[in-house]
Amino acid sequence: MLQGSRIRISPMQFSDIEEVVKIERRIFPSPWSIEIFEEQLNRTDCAFYFVVKVDDKIVGYAGIIFTGDEGHITNVAVNENYRRRKIGSALLLRLIEMAQDKRSRHLFLELRKSNKVALKFYEKFGFQILGLRRNYYSDTCLPVGTAGEDAVVMFVNNVSSANYQDRLQIIRDSIGFGEV
Numbered sequence: 001m002l003q004g005s006r007i008r009i010s011p012m013q014f015s016d017i018e019e020v021v022k023i024e025r026r027i028f029p030s031p032w033s034i035e036i037f038e039e040q041l042n043r044t045d046c047a048f049y050f051v052v053k054v055d056d057k058i059v060g061y062a063g064i065i066f067t068g069d070e071g072h073i074t075n076v077a078v079n080e081n082y083r084r085r086k087i088g089s090a091l092l093l094r095l096i097e098m099a100q101d102k103r104s105r106h107l108f109l110e111l112r113k114s115n116k117v118a119l120k121f122y123e124k125f126g127f128q129i130l131g132l133r134r135n136y137y138s139d140t141c142l143p144v145g146t147a148g149e150d151a152v153v154m155f156v157n158n159v160s161s162a163n164y165q166d167r168l169q170i171i172r173d174s175i176g177f178g179e180v
């Protein structure tokens with residue numbers, strides 16, 4: 001599907017938001033609105049968002065917010081039809097490179113406990129489970145009397161270490177579509 005296509009990763013623009021939100025609405029039970037993405041793009045000092053375009057069509061996006069020497073990954077999402085083609089990896093790699101540029105050593109994120117695919121995805125990048133936030137997601141349909149789905153908090157330390165660089169290089173080499 002990607003062979004012969006032009007694949008590009010670039011900073012998210014305000015003009016990308018409408019297309020991004022269409023994907024967001026398909027994927028997430030509590031999608032971010034256009035206004036939330038606009039708010040994020042206005043935080044030019046600490047928030048960074050990227051999109052992947054295949055032949056000018058947005059197929060994925062991701063973002064990170066920095067506070068001190070910590071980065072919080074807010075979202076990584078790939079259009080259903082384009083998954084398992086390393087697009088998510090290219091996006092996460094870009095966020096981690098951004099963290100290295102910003103001298104941000106520790107990265108955190110939350111995901112739904114039921115999201116085994118994302119768990120595997122982040123583990124590939126060396127993220128480990130720090131703990132659970134109980135009942136964090138109130139939008140998941142759960143049995144009566146249950147408050148909400150737990151979030152798994154994951155982290156990776158010292159993304160600038162030599163060991164971690166080696167891990168990233170292996171992932172970088174595995175992304176078959178060259179410079180993005």
Ligand SMILES: CC(C)(COP(=O)(O)OP(=O)(O)OC[C@H]1O[C@@H](n2cnc3c(N)ncnc32)[C@H](O)[C@@H]1OP(=O)(O)O)[C@@H](O)C(=O)NCCC(=O)NCCS
Pocket residue numbers: 027074075076077078079082083084085086087088089090110111115117118120121122124
């Ligand atoms: C998680 C997500 C971003 C992964 O994107 P992707 O482009 O399909 O991922 P990649 O092709 O780069 O996969 C990288 C690695 O993740 C893991 N992975 C990805 N999809 C997987 C699946 N369906 N089953 C098991 N492992 C999987 C594998 O380890 C994979 O490496 P491999 O292909 O060498 O086995 C994508 O599935 C998605 O958008 N999910 C919905 C949104 C979401 O859950 N986001 C994360 C929480 S915010």
